[in-house]
Each structure stands twice: as structure tokens, then as C-alpha cells.
Amino acid sequence: MTANAERAASMEKIVALCKRRGFVFPGSDIYGGLANTWDYGPLGIELKNNIKQLWWKTFVHRRRDIVGLDAGILMHPRVWEASGHVVNFNDPLVDCKTCKARFRADHLIEERLGKEAAGLTPDQMSEIIRTENPACPKCGNRTLTDARQFNMMFKTTIGPVSETGVDVYLRPETAQAMFVQFKNIMATARVKLPFGVAQIGKSFRNEITPGNFIFRDIEFEQMEIEYFVRPERAAEAFDAWLDAMKAWVGALGLQDAHVRVREHEQAELSHYSDRTLDFEYFFPGPMGWKELYGLANRTDFDLRQHQEFSGEDLSWFDQESGTRFLPYVIEPTFGVDRTILVVLLDAYDEEATVDVNGKADTRIVLRFDPKVAPYKAAILPLMKKPELTEIAKGIYDRIQTETDLLVDYDETGNIGKRYRRQDEIGTPFCFTVDPDSLDDGSVTVRDRDTTEQDRIAIDDVVSWLSSRVR
Numbered sequence: 001m002t003a004n005a006e007r008a009a010s011m012e013k014i015v016a017l018c019k020r021r022g023f024v025f026p027g028s029d030i031y032g033g034l035a036n037t038w039d040y041g042p043l044g045i046e047l048k049n050n051i052k053q054l055w056w057k058t059f060v061h062r063r064r065d066i067v068g069l070d071a072g073i074l075m076h077p078r079v080w081e082a083s084g085h086v087v088n089f090n091d092p093l094v095d096c097k098t099c100k101a102r103f104r105a106d107h108l109i110e111e112r113l114g115k116e117a118a119g120l121t122p123d124q125m126s127e128i129i130r131t132e133n134p135a136c137p138k139c140g141n142r143t144l145t146d147a148r149q150f151n152m153m154f155k156t157t158i159g160p161v162s163e164t165g166v167d168v169y170l171r172p173e174t175a176q177a178m179f180v181q182f183k184n185i186m187a188t189a190r191v192k193l194p195f196g197v198a199q200i201g202k203s204f205r206n207e208i209t210p211g212n213f214i215f216r217d218i219e220f221e222q223m224e225i226e227y228f229v230r231p232e233r234a235a236e237a238f239d240a241w242l243d244a245m246k247a248w249v250g251a252l253g254l255q256d257a258h259v260r261v262r263e264h265e266q267a268e269l270s271h272y273s274d275r276t277l278d279f280e281y282f283f284p285g286p287m288g289w290k291e292l293y294g295l296a297n298r299t300d301f302d303l304r305q306h307q308e309f310s311g312e313d314l315s316w317f318d319q320e321s322g323t324r325f326l327p328y329v330i331e332p333t334f335g336v337d338r339t340i341l342v343v344l345l346d347a348y349d350e351e352a353t354v355d356v357n358g359k360a361d362t363r364i365v366l367r368f369d370p371k372v373a374p375y376k377a378a379i380l381p382l383m384k385k386p387e388l389t390e391i392a393k394g395i396y397d398r399i400q401t402e403t404d405l406l407v408d409y410d411e412t413g414n415i416g417k418r419y420r421r422q423d424e425i426g427t428p429f430c431f432t433v434d435p436d437s438l439d440d441g442s443v444t445v446r447d448r449d450t451t452e453q454d455r456i457a458i459d460d461v462v463s464w465l466s467s468r469v470r
């Protein structure tokens with residue numbers, strides 16, 4: 001495992017880089033911000049889209065057993081009664097009587113008292129808080145209340161006036177729509193067991209202790225699959241999904257030492273789960289190991305609940321045996337924002353160099369896998385002279401029309417600074433058009449990771465780049 005002390009990345013550096021280069025901005029920034037909301041800027045949206053498209057390609061297009069869904073954020077309120085969210089989707093909270101700050105009781109116990117809190121009831125947590133009497137993390141007074149349950153779903157109202165309107169929730173997970181539409185998908189998609197339904201979309205949680213940048217937001221995106229299997233095949237499907245998730249982590253280019261898989265203990269399991277694994281990532285600084293993704297065996301809990309609450313038959317008819325049963329569900333779930341955060345943290349590197357004047361300098365480089373890099377290359381005329389910019393723009397146009405690879409074009413500033421800017425936003429290659437290009441029909445290609453330079457023919461740029469990025 002890479003010790004944190006040896007890591008170039010820190011959360012502070014990533015937050016600063018994200019704002020400086022346009023990956024992620026604080027939400028509502030000019031109004032002083034709205035706590036724990038974040039907006040993806042011009043480069044952030046490209047990184048995000050690349051990750052979502054790679055996921056969709058990997059798990060939907062390249063497989064014949066998974067179909068897609070894009071459901072609404074608002075659903076019938078009964079959905080959340082059936083799913084158990086109205087009753088169970090709670091965080092245990094404590095208040096500080098002095099400064100009125102509010103904290104997650106389990107986090108407080110783990111972080112301030114160094115005790116395991118997973119699976120404890122609010123009463124058990126209150127008991128620990130009373131006995132150990134920890135100081136308020138904000139004001140330092142030992143005036144914390146008992147732990148109380150707080151529902152994390154955001155509520156809103158459909159209808160012109162709140163008195164006669166219908167209270168609905170913003171979905172706290174994308175999963176439920178896949179169960180609610182199970183019957184329609186069965187009837188239309190010509191699927192047979194085992195098969196999965198995949199969805200990417202926004203979810204909302206009124207997290208009381210959000211933070212750590214985009215690790216825990218109140219509005220975030222999830223990429224989820226509900227994989228329906230015969231009950232007797234659930235364990236086997238679970239193992240296959242564990243392998244598929246490991247392969248995904250590998251495809252993102254995350255360092256092995258920074259990812260581990262942790263099995264939930266019995267007491268820690270959610271109300272619907274028979275078995276859960278967390279993929280954990282080793283975050284720098286005080287965060288350490290924290291959940292990145294989850295894999296759960298949800299049994300037939302959700303289909304059974306929705307069958308009961310909706311009155312619709314959601315069973316599967318097995319042609320071979322002539323029997324009906326409720327399939328089990330294996331759920332691999334991936335947070336988009338957490339993926340972006342770990343891809344940034346993992347890619348961040350600093351290299352000691354010297355600048356043009358021989359002074360000590362630091363090269364900041366995001367070593368993104370080319371698949372997820374916002375720009376696959378930058379096209380740079382060495383000088384802003386028409387004969388050079390014309391060739392450079394021609395290369396840019398060819399790449400944009402002949403491929404789906406996004407490239408940058410930059411003609412201002414000295415070339416060293418332009419290379420550094422591309423290093424810092426993770427562009428794997430730079431093509432530089434110089435006066436020699438006019439004679440030999442070639443450009444210089446510079447590699448982000450090694451900074452080595454080579455010459456290649458202008459006519460080969462498109463195929464060369466395509467082969468490097470695939």
C-alpha cells in the first residue's frame with residue numbers, strides 16, 4: 001500500500017486544481033456558494049461523460065444480458081414505503097447543545113473515539129456517547145445529545161399549493177425504478193434470466209455530514225445495475241460481479257494498492273441485503289479507507305415488496321419447468337462523483353524539474369488513462385504564424401471530423417507553459433507544428449508521462465492517436 005506520506009495527491013491540492021483548471025467549481029459560487037453543492041466545469045463534464053460512457057459501453061453495450069433504463073427522479077410515494085426508505089433510510093444524528101452543530105453519531109464514534117460503530121442501534125450509540133462524553137468537533141464543549149434518527153430523503157410537493165399537493169421524494173437511489181419497471185421490461189425487452197437493467201442518473205440525499213469535496217454530496221450521480229437471477233444461482237452471480245467490478249477498477253487505471261474489497265459483517269448489512277461487499281479506496285490524509293462502490297445480494301426483497309404494495313404480479317414464469325418465482329437480485333452500484341474523485345487523486349503526480357532559467361520547479365501532471373482524459377491530445381502551433389496555425393487547425397479539424405476523440409487547440413503563450421497546462425489537465429499527447437513541418441510534413445509528438453518527443457507524419461496523426469487511445 002502506498003503510504004499517504006509518499007503520495008503527491010492531497011484533497012486540498014485536488015480541490016484547488018479542479019477550480020483552477022475548470023474541472024469542478026463550488027456551486028452557486030458568486031453567491032458565496034451553497035454548502036456541499038458542486039458544479040462540473042468544461043473539463044469536469046468531459047471527464048464525467050467519458051467515465052459514464054465507458055461504464056455504459058462496458059456493462060450495457062458489450063454485454064448481451066443487460067438493457068438500459070432512464071427513469072424519472074420523482075416516483076410514486078408508495079415506492080419509498082415499499083422499498084423501506086421511509087422507515088429505514090435514516091442517519092443517526094447527535095446535536096451539540098452549545099453550538100447547535102449536527103453530526104452523524106456513527107462517524108463521531110468512529111472518528112473521535114476510534115470505535116467501530118457499524119451496525120449499532122441509536123440506543124447503543126447514545127450509550128457510548130453518554131459514557132465517553134466526547135467533545136463537540138466544532139466548539140469543543142462536551143454537550144452532545146443522544147443519537148436520534150433522521151430521514152435522509154428530500155421531500156417536495158407536486159401541485160400548486162402545498163396544502164392540497166402530493167408530497168413526493170427526490171429519489172435517494174436509482175435502483176428502485178429498475179424494480180418498478182421490471183414488469184414492463186420483462187414484457188418488452190425479450191430478456192431471459194439471468195439479465196440486468198442498468199441506469200445512470202441523479203440521486204439526492206440530505207446528508208447531514210457531507211463533505212470531503214465530491215465524496216459525499218447531497219446531489220450526486222449513480223451508475224447501478226440490478227441483475228436478476230434464479231435464487232439458486234445468486235451466489236455464483238455475486239462472484240461473477242465481484243470479478244466484473246474488479247475489472248472495471250482496473251480499466252479506470254486505479255493503482256492496485258489503493259483499492260480493497262471489504263465484506264460487511266452481519267450487523268452492518270442493510271435491511272434488504274443478504275451479503276454486501278464494499279470496494280474501498282485509500283484516500284489521502286485523514287480519510288483513509290472509505291467506500292467507493294458496493295456489491296449486494298438484495299435477494300427478492302425489492303420485487304416482493306413492490307409486488308405486495310402495488311398488487312401487481314412481478315413473478316417470473318419459467319418456461320422449462322412451468323413454475324413461477326421471484327428472481328433474486330445482485331446489485332453492483334457505482335458512484336459517478338466518487339469515481340471522478342478517485343480518478344483525479346490516483347492520477348495526480350508531482351515531478352521535481354528545473355525551469356528554463358535553471359531554477360527548481362515542480363511539474364504537476366494528471367496521469368489519466370487516455371480513455372478517461374478530457375482531451376486526448378492538444379494541437380499546438382509553435383508560434384502564432386498563419387502558415388503554422390493553418391496546418392494546426394487542419395489537424396484539429398481532421399481529428400474532430402474523422403474520430404470521436406476530443407482534442408484541444410492552443411496557440412497562445414510560450415510552448416513550455418502550454419505543455420505544462422496540458423500536463424496539469426491530463427492530456428496524454430501534444431502535437432506541435434513548427435517551421436520544419438512546412439518542409440517535412442511532420443509534427444513533434446510529446447508524451448505527457450515521459451515528456452519524450454518524436455516526429456510523426458501529419459498524415460498519420462489521426463490513426464496514431466486513435467490507436468493510442470483505444
Ligand code: ATP
Nearest residue numbers: 207215216217220291292293294333334335337338
Ligand atoms: P456511505 O456509506 O458512504 O454513505 P452508502 O453505503 O450509503 O455510502 P450506497 O447507498 O450503497 O452508499 O450508494 C451506492 C454508491 O453511491 C456508493 O458506493 C457511492 O459511490 C455513491 N454515493 C452514495 N452516497 C453518496 C453521496 N452522498 N455522495 C456521492 N456519492 C454517493
